[in-house]
Amino acid sequence: MKKHLTTGFLTGMSRAMIMFVWGIIFYLAAVLFQDGQVETGRAVYTAVMSIIFAAMGVGQNSQFMPDMAKAKVAGAGVFDIIESKDEE
Numbered sequence: 001m002k003k004h005l006t007t008g009f010l011t012g013m014s015r016a017m018i019m020f021v022w023g024i025i026f027y028l029a030a031v032l033f034q035d036g037q038v039e040t041g042r043a044v045y046t047a048v049m050s051i052i053f054a055a056m057g058v059g060q061n062s063q064f065m066p067d068m069a070k071a072k073v074a075g076a077g078v079f080d081i082i083e084s085k086d087e088e
Contacts, residue, residue, distance in 0.1 A: 025051075
């Protein structure tokens with residue numbers, strides 16, 4: 001039961017952090033817009049969405065990094081096999 005409560009709490013906190021970050025980003029964007037440093041709301045939204053999608057892409061691709069190391073080793077093994085066949 002304790003494990004499930006901890007997992008549920010941490011999952012909820014991770015989801016909440018995403019919403020907090022969204023809120024901070026849009027608050028700062030509103031401040032920049034109000035100060036006149038940004039001309040249109042569309043420019044703010046485009047910049048925010050670009051940054052968020054880039055961060056999501058990096059996060060999703062980083063989960064494959066351990067597999068990349070294994071793929072390099074496997075690729076080197078394949079080339080070793082091909083080179084040994086050529087020498088025969």
